[in-house]
Amino acid sequence: MKGIASILLLIAITFANSLQIVDKSSISNEIYRFEPNWDSLDSRELPKWYDEAKIGIFIHWGVYSVPSFGSEWFWSNWRTTNVTEYIDYMKVNYKPGFTYQEFARDFTGEHFNATEWVNLFVQSGAKYVVLTSKHHDGYTLWPSKYSFSWNSVDVGLHRDVIRELAEAVRSDNHLRFGLYHSLFEWYNPMYISDKASEFSQNEFVEKKILPELKELVMNYKPEVIWSDGEWEASYEYWNATEFLSWLYNDSPVADTVVSNDRWGHETLCHHGGFFTCVDRYNPGVLQPHKWENAMTLDKLSWGHRNNAKLDDFLTSQELIRELVATVSCGGNILINVGPDRSGIIQPIFVERLRDMGKWLRVNGEAIYESKPWIYQNDTITPNVWYTSSSTSQTQRRNVYAIVLDYPFDSENVELFSLFGRTDENTTISLLGYPHILQWSVVNNSVLVKFPNKAQLDKRGLNLAWTLKIDVPVEQIPDNFV
Ligand SMILES: *[C@@H]1O[C@H](CO)[C@@H](O)[C@H](O)[C@H]1NC(C)=O
Ligand SMILES: *[C@@H]1O[C@H](CO)[C@@H](O)[C@H](O)[C@H]1NC(C)=O
Ligand SMILES: *[C@@H]1O[C@H](CO)[C@@H](O)[C@H](O)[C@H]1NC(C)=O
Ligand SMILES: *[C@@H]1O[C@H](CO)[C@@H](O)[C@H](O)[C@H]1NC(C)=O
Numbered sequence: 001m002k003g004i005a006s007i008l009l010l011i012a013i014t015f016a017n018s019l020q021i022v023d024k025s026s027i028s029n030e031i032y033r034f035e036p037n038w039d040s041l042d043s044r045e046l047p048k049w050y051d052e053a054k055i056g057i058f059i060h061w062g063v064y065s066v067p068s069f070g071s072e073w074f075w076s077n078w079r080t081t082n083v084t085e086y087i088d089y090m091k092v093n094y095k096p097g098f099t100y101q102e103f104a105r106d107f108t109g110e111h112f113n114a115t116e117w118v119n120l121f122v123q124s125g126a127k128y129v130v131l132t133s134k135h136h137d138g139y140t141l142w143p144s145k146y147s148f149s150w151n152s153v154d155v156g157l158h159r160d161v162i163r164e165l166a167e168a169v170r171s172d173n174h175l176r177f178g179l180y181h182s183l184f185e186w187y188n189p190m191y192i193s194d195k196a197s198e199f200s201q202n203e204f205v206e207k208k209i210l211p212e213l214k215e216l217v218m219n220y221k222p223e224v225i226w227s228d229g230e231w232e233a234s235y236e237y238w239n240a241t242e243f244l245s246w247l248y249n250d251s252p253v254a255d256t257v258v259s260n261d262r263w264g265h266e267t268l269c270h271h272g273g274f275f276t277c278v279d280r281y282n283p284g285v286l287q288p289h290k291w292e293n294a295m296t297l298d299k300l301s302w303g304h305r306n307n308a309k310l311d312d313f314l315t316s317q318e319l320i321r322e323l324v325a326t327v328s329c330g331g332n333i334l335i336n337v338g339p340d341r342s343g344i345i346q347p348i349f350v351e352r353l354r355d356m357g358k359w360l361r362v363n364g365e366a367i368y369e370s371k372p373w374i375y376q377n378d379t380i381t382p383n384v385w386y387t388s389s390s391t392s393q394t395q396r397r398n399v400y401a402i403v404l405d406y407p408f409d410s411e412n413v414e415l416f417s418l419f420g421r422t423d424e425n426t427t428i429s430l431l432g433y434p435h436i437l438q439w440s441v442v443n444n445s446v447l448v449k450f451p452n453k454a455q456l457d458k459r460g461l462n463l464a465w466t467l468k469i470d471v472p473v474e475q476i477p478d479n480f481v
């Protein structure tokens, strides 16, 4: 018995191993090697986890969280742009001659608990997290060999923030771990000297940026590289295509990593992995290329700022609207929070993220792994956005119409974009509500009788309501199936 069982086990293991090997080589490294040019790099398909995930959390945390005034551009606004408010703020609150670097010792993170952050992000329904490994001030949240004395182990917390967060993310197992990285550094002398040569030399890139990016990837294995700070120079200066070909061919995350489009002043919205185009990009129409809406809950800043007003924060309803419009048009949403210098994520962010999580636990079927539908928003009824289920084996498919405004006046929702696509077997339900809804075809529209508001409130269904409509596959044009 034992002998047979172990032989069977051995066969099973061998079979599994051989499957794995075949699988891996057919995906990337062995068969195809990416070359350091955009034709080759742009041909890489994004690993599919990224499109399925839809929602990520962005974290801006660094020395700028100490003055916590204005935005994460504090140093530059104060010392380069010379914005009056910043100059006055420093004059009133700090002794003359105080430098930005002196803020670092107060970047103490005494309440930073990576497990608590991860628990919150998981509760929010997000599927990946992207942390600022280094912003434009050059301070690194890991003990980089290339950032001597200007990193979170030498000054400030005296902790390796990236390691702590990466470990908490991986031991929880619900999220993918990613890193933001700024290519340029406002005041790095090597960068300033390269810039003075009009980028004809690239000492800064060869001696600092490439080694530090590789150090990040080798040590922490991020599955998102969210590049930024590229715009003053071309991708050639940044050696971006060389780095990306290494990342996709030879790095330990070659098969699963995704990156964005911020690799040189000519690449934004044109080359790279997913497109970010501009901050808070939300085009409102279907895009031909996978994209991401990187946005903030505090509308005016990525980093924490003490001078934020209540009205500066997106409400939970506004957050859901942004999420829904983004996903309908084929995008992912990357929602930014700015923890304070002590490592606390303020309750206003927590509330917004928990509200989203609660909404997603009911409505997530219309979001995660969804595909855009033929129409993104309804042609006549405002604030109704569509998604659809990925193709299944069956002859029918679900279309989701996410209704952002409760129809108080009519208690009906008129879906023009569904006309002619339903059949006698179509059922319409509302996610989280136990009864099938009544519907009819009227005036070239599908008219859906909405449940009474009190019945929805009673079940905690709020912020937006998802109608689930099953339609025959034949009714959908080929390119959408
Ligand atoms: C800001 O002030 C610095 C010196 O304090 C000066 O070098 C720089 O040119 C000023 N910037 C602007 C935009 O005026
Ligand atoms: C971090 O938070 C977790 C979850 O709340 C808790 O179990 C753990 O004890 C905390 N760690 C520290 C060092 O406080
Ligand atoms: C970086 O690019 C320059 C040309 O812009 C090239 O001379 C150099 O060899 C590249 N360095 C690496 C490490 O790829
Ligand atoms: C659909 O969305 C776009 C972009 O947000 C908007 O301009 C348009 O008015 C919307 N259409 C309707 C009917 O709401």
Ligand SMILES: *[C@@H]1O[C@H](CO)[C@@H](O)[C@H](O)[C@H]1NC(C)=O
Residues within 6 Å of the ligand: 423, 424, 425
């Ligand atoms: C509706 O379902 C019934 C029962 O499964 C089936 O016989 C009929 O062909 C279906 N109608 C359409 C239009 O598919």
Ligand SMILES: *[C@@H]1O[C@H](CO)[C@@H](O)[C@H](O)[C@H]1NC(C)=O
Residues within 6 Å of the ligand: 442, 443, 447
């Ligand atoms: C259908 O259209 C007619 C004429 O335009 C209009 O009077 C009627 O109210 C419409 N019915 C519905 C349910 O929208």
